[in-house]
Amino acid sequence: xxxxxxxxxxxxxxxxxxxxxxxxxxxxxxxxxxxxxxxxxxxxxxxxxxxxxxxxxxxxxxxxxxxxxxxxxxxxxxxxxxxxxxxxxxxxxxxxxxxxxxxxxxxxxxxxxxxxxxxxxxxxxxxxxxxxxxxxxxxxxxxxxxxxxxxxxxxxxxxxxxxxxxxxxxxxxxxxxxxxxxxxxxxxxxxxxxxxxxxxxxxxxxxxxxxxxxxxxxxxxxxxxxxxxxxxxxxxxxxxxxxxxxxxxxxxxxxxxxxxxxxxxxxxxxxxxxxxxxxxxxxx
Ligand code: HMG
Ligand code: MG
Numbered sequence: 001x002x003x004x005x006x007x008x009x010x011x012x013x014x015x016x017x018x019x020x021x022x023x024x025x026x027x028x029x030x031x032x033x034x035x036x037x038x039x040x041x042x043x044x045x046x047x048x049x050x051x052x053x054x055x056x057x058x059x060x061x062x063x064x065x066x067x068x069x070x071x072x073x074x075x076x077x078x079x080x081x082x083x084x085x086x087x088x089x090x091x092x093x094x095x096x097x098x099x100x101x102x103x104x105x106x107x108x109x110x111x112x113x114x115x116x117x118x119x120x121x122x123x124x125x126x127x128x129x130x131x132x133x134x135x136x137x138x139x140x141x142x143x144x145x146x147x148x149x150x151x152x153x154x155x156x157x158x159x160x161x162x163x164x165x166x167x168x169x170x171x172x173x174x175x176x177x178x179x180x181x182x183x184x185x186x187x188x189x190x191x192x193x194x195x196x197x198x199x200x201x202x203x204x205x206x207x208x209x210x211x212x213x214x215x216x217x218x219x220x221x222x223x224x225x226x227x228x229x230x231x232x233x234x235x236x237x238x239x240x241x242x243x244x245x246x247x248x249x250x251x252x253x254x255x256x257x258x259x260x261x262x263x264x265x266x267x268x269x270x271x272x273x274x275x276x277x278x279x280x281x282x283x284x
Contacts, residue, residue, distance in 0.1 A: 005221070005262040006042075007253055008173075008203060008229045009035055011278055012063070013044040013078060014247050015235025017056050021284050025059045029066045031277050035232065036070040038270040044229075046077040046093065048084035054239060064091040076137065080111050085125045089132060096129055097173075098122040099139040100164060102157040105148025106141055106177065110240040119163055126167050138169030139205065143189050144181040147241050154192035162196035171201050173229055176216065177241045179209025183219035190223040203227035206248050208234065213248035214256050221260075228253055232271065233278030251275050 012032050016023060032045050045067065046060035064075060077093040079085040088096050100118045101107040107115050129136045142149075143157045161172045174193065176186070186204075193202065204220040206213040206228070217228055234249035251271045254264050 002261050002263045004226070005257050005264060006227045007040065007250055007257075007264055007266065008042045008044070008227055009038075009040045009232060009250060010044040010205070010229045010247060011035070011231035011233065011235050011250065011274075013047050013057070013076075014229070015231035015233070015278065016281070017047060017054050018236055018239055019056055019282060023056065023281055025062050025066070027277075027281055028059070028063050031232075031274060031281065032063065032067045032075075034270065034274045034277060036068065036073055037267070038274060039264075039266045040073060041265075042074045042076055042095075044076040044078070044097070046075075046088065046091070048077055048079050048087045048091075061087060061091040064088075064093060074135075079125055081121055082124050082128065085128055089134065093134070095135040095137065096125070097137040097139055098125055098164070098169070099141065100160050101141040101146070101177075102152050102160050103142040103146035103149040106146045106241065109148060110141065115160060119160075119167075122164075122167065126169075130168060135170050136168060137171050137173060138164030138167075139173045139175055140164065141175040141177045141241075143174045144176055144185045145178055147178050154189045157189050158192040158196050161193045161202075165197045165201065171203055171227065172197050173203040173205045173227075175205040176207055176213070179207035179213065179245060181206065181210070181216050182212055183215045186216045186219045187223065190220060190225070194223065199224035200226065203229060205229040207236070207245060208248045209245040214252060217248070217253060217256065218260075221262075231278075233275040233282070235278050235282060249275065
């Protein structure tokens with residue numbers, strides 16, 4: 001029996017957050033509803049951040065309350081602080097994510113806090129989530145390169161990933177935010193991070209700006225990772241990472257994994273339909 005690799009769909013959040021055109025809530029709900037029939041176990045659909053910082057995510061509560069929830073799918077949301085956590089919980093998020101960075105420059109630009117301040121801000125979110133029995137995922141951005149600080153040392157990534165894991169994150173998603181990583185650098189970064197977080201608690205979150213995301217996934221598979229974030233249709237980017245193009249496309253990851261003999265549990269016809277919807281949303 002072939003081994004399973006999970007694709008964590010982040011298109012409705014990481015994919016859409018960077019779109020300049022305001023996408024109607026109905027279209028977001030329709031995309032999530034389509035994705036809900038594809039076989040994903042987790043879909044990131046919302047982000048409870050300041051609407052001044054990311055206007056596209058301002059209707060996150062409406063999206064979460066209006067989607068048709070499929071059994072067995074967990075719907076996730078980003079929550080940078082207590083206000084975000086409370087709003088996500090009220091809207092019915094099944095799990096939340098706190099998001100930090102391995103570089104000071106990106107941390108400041110993205111969440112207006114130093115790395116140390118961000119970890120302090122996450123602590124009450126973690127406590128509240130634990131009290132509510134909600135799982136918390138942790139992101140680390142800029143795991144090889146930062147748009148502000150340049151190349152990032154593997155040890156800096158390991159430090160932040162280790163702190164998020166110690167705080168109670170059930171999984172740490174490692175973000176190549178600006179898509180500049182290469183397999184060799186991903187390998188070196190994973191060698192350091194896997195000293196402090198077990199590999200079965202790590203996920204790869206690779207943007208495809210430099211065209212190496214699929215090779216970076218392959219390097220990560222060799223290190224034992226079995227969860228990868230991707231966005232249908234290759235949507236995405238981060239408004240606070242200049243030049244960051246889309247997340248690696250879910251359908252491309254699915255194809256690469258399937259050809260390599262892994263099972264994803266995903267229906268490629270539904271993925272193709274969702275990718276088509278995503279591309280039309282981007283085109284307007
Ligand atoms: P701040 O300005 O330092 O915080 O922003 P503040 O507490 O002073 O609040 C400023 C304003 O935002 C206030 O409103 C607050 O009420 C409001 P005002 O008084 O000016 O009218 N506010 C909120 N509103 C709604 N929901 C909230 C909330 N919190 C405060 N939760 C803050 C700090 C964290 C809020 C801000 O920097 C922010 O929202 N940043 C989010 C940026 C973001 O979403 N980036 C993209 C996601 S990360 C990413 O894409 C990377 C990832 O994909 C991995 C990878 O690829 O590497 C995960
Ligand atoms: Mg991202």
